[in-house]
Amino acid sequence: MLLCTGLPLFFMELVLGQYTSLGPNIIFPKMAPIFAGLGWGMIMVSALVSIYYNVILAWAFFYTFASFTSELPWTDCDNDFNTPECYLLQEDKVCKNMSMFYYNQTCLEPDAYCGLVNLVSLNASHCYDPNENDSLVVADGAVHRITPSEDYYRNRVLGVTGKTWEDMGGMQWELVGCLALAWLIVFACMVKGVKSSGKVxxxxxxxxxxxxxxxxxxxxxxxxxxxxxxxxxxxxxxxxLADTEVWSDAAIQIFYSLGSSYGGLITLASYNKFKNNCMSVRGRQTAVYSRRRNSSGSVHATAAG
Structure with missing residues (x-):
């Protein structure tokens, strides 16, 4: 996917942007009016990706600040925010060695464990529904349990457990602050336009x-x-390799990694010098952002979209 799809598209977008010095919303209507929506689609996708990526950055900042502790809060189930479904793998192994199951920070007998979901224990590994024939359920999957890291993410970071569309809960002000910090950093990177972003x-x-x-x-x-x-x-x-889903996942990863078809490559390449060698290592660094003069000596204005 990288050699056959990613790199050819990557190079094509660099060439288009550098040759025309135009952004995707302008270059495609000039090439073929029927593709006018393609450039605007790229801008819309880039805008949406930028918004939700900043939310992910906010989560990253949250975890970064939370990690400045002697013991990471997502390593155990002893915190106030943990739910009964939180379980530790090592504790679960201890319970299994006693033919029991770990739930709510204690070891339960098979009957009590299966009874949490209205099932009956068959043996040390399976539960069954007495109202249905041949309804064996593996005990490990019968009761919904989550790791401490997932419990921390859902209940401490997002606070979504037990929430519905009718009752979405209050504002997560710590996340609001982290999101504001993420946007502030983006602003600092872009405050001087493409020149500062190139250095970033x-x-x-x-x-x-x-x-x-x-x-x-x-x-x-x-x-x-x-x-x-x-x-x-x-x-x-x-x-x-015969699984089409594998190739689909590979294509998604390549497009995300290279930024192809998002419009960003075209926009950044539009600031390159007209005769810049974009096939070389130096040329691929689209940080050569300067306005060039055309043959008449006037300033050639670049449109970044």
């Missing part, structure tokens, strides 16, 4: 690799890391 790219493009290297180093030292390495590098499941 040097950080935003390189910093993720630093984080990925750190996470990789941490990940390979965790218990069970060898299983993932063995799966991906030594025993890959090549039959998955």
């Amino acid at each position: 790219v040097y950080f935003t493009a390189l910093f993720p690799y630093v984080v990925l290297i750190i996470l990789f180093g941490k990940g390979i030292t965790l218990e069970g890391a060898s299983l993932g390495i063995d799966y991906y590098f030594l025993k890959p499941d090549w039959s998955r």
Whole structure:
């Protein structure tokens, strides 16, 4: 997907933007009036993605501030915001060793555990519905339980447990503040237009690799890391390549990673010099944002959409 779809589209959008010095909402109507909606569609998609990505950034800020504690709040079920469904894998293993099940921070007998969802215990691993024949249910999946990290996200960060459209609860002011901070940073990056955003790219493009290297180093030292390495590098499941969903997921990831078909590449490339080599490594850095003069000496105004 990267070689056959992503990179060709990436290069084509750089060429279109650099050659015309126009944004997507202007370039497509000039190329073919029937495609006028394509450029505006790109702008709308970019606007929507920017809005919900900033919400994700707000969550990231929330977690960043919450991590400045001696013990991370999403590692156990002992907090005020935790629900009875919160369970720890290690505690669950302890209960299973006693032929019991972990729920609400205690070990329950199979009868009591299955009874939480109006089922009857058959044995140490299965429940069944007495009102239906052949209705065996694996006990582990019979009762809805969530990990501490999911419980923290749903109940502490979002506060959505038990909420309905009729009663959506109050405002999460901490998230409001984090979202305001996210938009403030975006404003600071764009306050001087494309020139300042070009400098920001040097950080935003390189910093993720630093984080990925750190996470990789941490990940390979965790218990069970060898299983993932063995799966991906030594025993890959090549039959998955016949699954169309795998290719669909790959295409989605490539388009997100490269930013193709969102209009941003065309807009940024429109600020390149007309004769910039956008195939070279330096040329692909669309941070060469300066107005160029045309052959008559007048300033060539660029339209970024």
